[in-house]
Amino acid sequence: MSNPTAAMLVIGDEILSGRTRDSNMHYLAGRLSEIGIDLREVRVIGDEHGVIIAAVQQLSQMYDHVFTSGGIGPTHDDITADCIAAAFSREIDVRADAREILAAHYKKAGTELNEARLRMARIPQGADLIENPVSAAPGFKLENVHVMAGVPSVFEAMVESVLPTLSGGAPLISKTIRIDRGEGDIAGPLKDIAAQFPLLSLGSYPFQKDGKYGAHVVIRGNDSDDVEAAIALLGAAFS
Amino acid sequence: MSNPTAAMLVIGDEILSGRTRDSNMHYLAGRLSEIGIDLREVRVIGDEHGVIIAAVQQLSQMYDHVFTSGGIGPTHDDITADCIAAAFSREIDVRADAREILAAHYKKAGTELNEARLRMARIPQGADLIENPVSAAPGFKLENVHVMAGVPSVFEAMVESVLPTLSGGAPLISKTIRIDRGEGDIAGPLKDIAAQFPLLSLGSYPFQKDGKYGAHVVIRGNDSDDVEAAIALLGAAFS
Numbered sequence: 001m002s003n004p005t006a007a008m009l010v011i012g013d014e015i016l017s018g019r020t021r022d023s024n025m026h027y028l029a030g031r032l033s034e035i036g037i038d039l040r041e042v043r044v045i046g047d048e049h050g051v052i053i054a055a056v057q058q059l060s061q062m063y064d065h066v067f068t069s070g071g072i073g074p075t076h077d078d079i080t081a082d083c084i085a086a087a088f089s090r091e092i093d094v095r096a097d098a099r100e101i102l103a104a105h106y107k108k109a110g111t112e113l114n115e116a117r118l119r120m121a122r123i124p125q126g127a128d129l130i131e132n133p134v135s136a137a138p139g140f141k142l143e144n145v146h147v148m149a150g151v152p153s154v155f156e157a158m159v160e161s162v163l164p165t166l167s168g169g170a171p172l173i174s175k176t177i178r179i180d181r182g183e184g185d186i187a188g189p190l191k192d193i194a195a196q197f198p199l200l201s202l203g204s205y206p207f208q209k210d211g212k213y214g215a216h217v218v219i220r221g222n223d224s225d226d227v228e229a230a231i232a233l234l235g236a237a238f239s
Numbered sequence: 240m241s242n243p244t245a246a247m248l249v250i251g252d253e254i255l256s257g258r259t260r261d262s263n264m265h266y267l268a269g270r271l272s273e274i275g276i277d278l279r280e281v282r283v284i285g286d287e288h289g290v291i292i293a294a295v296q297q298l299s300q301m302y303d304h305v306f307t308s309g310g311i312g313p314t315h316d317d318i319t320a321d322c323i324a325a326a327f328s329r330e331i332d333v334r335a336d337a338r339e340i341l342a343a344h345y346k347k348a349g350t351e352l353n354e355a356r357l358r359m360a361r362i363p364q365g366a367d368l369i370e371n372p373v374s375a376a377p378g379f380k381l382e383n384v385h386v387m388a389g390v391p392s393v394f395e396a397m398v399e400s401v402l403p404t405l406s407g408g409a410p411l412i413s414k415t416i417r418i419d420r421g422e423g424d425i426a427g428p429l430k431d432i433a434a435q436f437p438l439l440s441l442g443s444y445p446f447q448k449d450g451k452y453g454a455h456v457v458i459r460g461n462d463s464d465d466v467e468a469a470i471a472l473l474g475a476a477f478s
Contacts, residue, residue, distance in 0.1 A: 014442050016278045017411060018269030019457060023260075025283070030257030039255045041290075042283035044264070047442075051280075074423045075443045076430040116426030135447075151445065172256060184313045187355030191315040203253050203286075204314045206390065208374075218258060 003038045003169030003222075004064040009055055010044040011070040011080055012150055024069045024155045031159055036168035036222075037065065047071060052083040060087070060145055065166065067159075070150030072139065074116040081140070084147055085124035095123040098138055105136035131161040170222035175231050179238050182206075182213040189237040190217065197230050199223065242277045242408030242461070243303040248294055249283040250309035250319055251389055263308045263394045270398055275407035275461075276304065286310060291322040299326070299384055304405065306398075309389030311378065313355040320379070323386055324363035334362040337377055344375035370400040409461035414470050418477050421445075421452040428476040429456065436469050438462065 008028055014020040025042050032039045040063060045051050052071075059066045071080030085092035098121035106113045120137040123129065130139035130148065134157045139148040141162070148158040179186055183206040194202045200221040207214055219230045247267055253259040264281050271278045279302060284290050291310075298305045310319030324331035337360035345352045359376040362368065369378035369387065373396045378387040380401070387397040418425055422445040433441045439460040446453055458469045 010281075012442075013440055013459075014444065014457065015264075016268055016281070017413065017459060018265060018267075018272045018278075019413065020444070021262075021265045025254075026257060026260045028257075029255055033257045039257075040285060042249075042255070042281075044281035046279060047440075073443070073445065075426045076433050077440075077442055111421060111423070114423055114427070116430075117421075117423035119426070174256070174258065182350060182356075184350070184353055184356035187314040187358070188353070191355075194315050201252055201286075201316075203251075203258075203316055204312070205253065205259070206312065218253065220252075220256060 003036050004167065006032055006037050006039050006065040006067065007059040007063040008039065008042040009052075009059060009066060009068040010042065010150075011047065011052060011068060012044075013046045013077075015044050015070075016046055023152050024150070027152070027156055028067055028069075028159060031163060033172045033174075035163060035166070036171040037166065038169075038172075047077050047079060049079060049083055049086070052080065053087045056084060056087040056145060060143060064144060066145040067162075068145065068147050069155050072120065072137070072147060072149055074119050074137075078119065080147060081122050081124065084127075084140075084142055084145060087145075088124065088143055090124040090126060090142065092122055092124045094118055094121045098123050098129060101129075101136055101138060130158050133157050133161070172220055172222065173224045173227050174218060174220045175227050176216050176218045177231055177234055178214060178216050179234070180212065180214040181238060183215045186215055186217065186238075189234065193230050193233050193237075196233075197221070197226050200226055200230055202230070242275050243406065244301075245271055245276050245278050245304040245306065246298040246302040247278065247281040248291075248298060248305060248307040249281065249389075250286065250291060250307060251283075252285045252316075254283050254309075255285055262391050263389070266391070266395055267306055267308075267398060270402060272411045272413075274402060274405070275410040276405065277408075277411075286316050286318060288318060288322055288325070291319065292326045295323060295326040295384060299382060303383060305384040306401075307384065307386050308394050311359065311376070311386060311388055313358050317358065319386060320361050320363065323366075323379075323381055323384060326384075327363065327382055329363040329365060329381065331361055331363045333357055333360045337362050337368060340368075340375055340377060369397050372396050372400070411459055411461065412463045412466050413457060413459045414466050415455050415457045416470055416473055417453060417455050418473070419451065419453040420477060422454045425454055425456065425477075428473065432469050432472050432476075435472075436460070436465050439465055439469055441469070
């Protein structure tokens with residue numbers, strides 16, 4: 001049986017303008033690999049209603065799971081929750097359970113739960129909350145879409161809240177071998193081995209160090225015997 | 240007149256599996272901002288023919304410029320050039336001008352220009368070469384799609400080869416102000432200022448340091464007077 005599939009939607013003008021370097025993609029990619037969910041696509045888009053709604057609808061239909069990051073804070077440019085509700089034609093308003101979480105958190109901190117902060121309790125009808133152990137304001141899951149914060153520490157904590165609820169497939173096994181030859185010399189043997197193991201993914205990542213060429217060849221697959229056999233063949237070809 | 244638009248297509252299983260952390264997106268985003276081309280979307284996809292072809296066709300129609308990274312090396316999983324040719328129904332083969340560049344480079348290095356390396360001279364019919372001052376093997380431009388390498392040093396060098404050939408619009412002006420208040424306190428004044436300056440983009444990026452909350456508010460736009468005026472208003476609101 002093939003693994004469940006996933007897409008990620010990174011929402012935020014600040015990534016596209018180059019102001020902020022996204023790190024959530026790399027974090028999610030690594031964690032999904034470990035539990036056997038295949039991340040097939042990532043899209044980065046700006047803070048625009050129509051664009052967000054269209055992307056959510058499309059990705060939600062194409063993949064088993066969608067993970068979003070960004071746009072669920074208290075400011076006017078945080079429009080993700082409203083867009084998700086619109087994408088699935090749901091009502092959205094401040095919800096009692098989310099409001100309680102925020103009220104308790106801000107009471108403890110001695111901070112006013114004002115109108116702006118209350119925006120973070122806007123949750124689409126029928127969504128399940130995602131716990132936020134870092135700063136309280138919850139994410140949520142609606143249909144197959146997991147809506148999470150953009151701040152890396154919060155995003156990562158939310159991912160860890162979500163992952164135990166998902167069924168993964170076979171975790172991806174990955175082995176790397178370093179070959180101190182130019183990629184052009186590695187390509188031939190690599191192609192032959194790829195043909196022998198059609199279920200494995202073989203990638204070659206060249207480097208240059210102290211004027212010498214080499215490559216890290218990464219062999220990935222769900223069957224560890226196949227991965228080991230392919231690594232052994234490749235090692236033998238260059239021994 | 241509005242700025243030209245752009246999309247980026249990052250091609251490579253290694254990004255989606257979490258093995259490699261992409262840095263090309265951030266580099267391109269920053270450089271395009273500087274010259275006034277609006278990066279509107281980034282997609283990260285795997286090394287799959289059908290997926291690459293569909294994404295190239297779609298993005299090429301939606302935006303003025305498309306920039307791709309990855310998949311133009313000598314190994315069997317480097318399928319980008321063939322996919323670009325297929326996306327625009329062009330023939331593709333080893334081209335004399337690209338072959339000459341490779342032949343000269345490998346002759347100097349004392350390395351054989353074997354069949355695998357010759358793959359890097361496969362260029363779609365009608366494409367213009369993009370210079371690669373780092374490792375010789377060229378990228379190319381076909382229609383509005385700029386096809387570049389995934390290795391960051393090569394990608395960056397190719398971007399610098401391409402940028403002078405493009406007409407930008409008004410460069411994005413960006414000013415940041417730090418406000419030592421919780422984002423929930425900033426949200427109200429920020430919303431009012433956003434309403435006063437509909438052409439500006441106002442974003443708020445919260446941080447927590449030594450137990451205190453604050454945010455960097457970034458105001459972006461093409462009109463520097465507007466940006467300055469909005470920053471001044473915001474500063475006054477929290478002085």
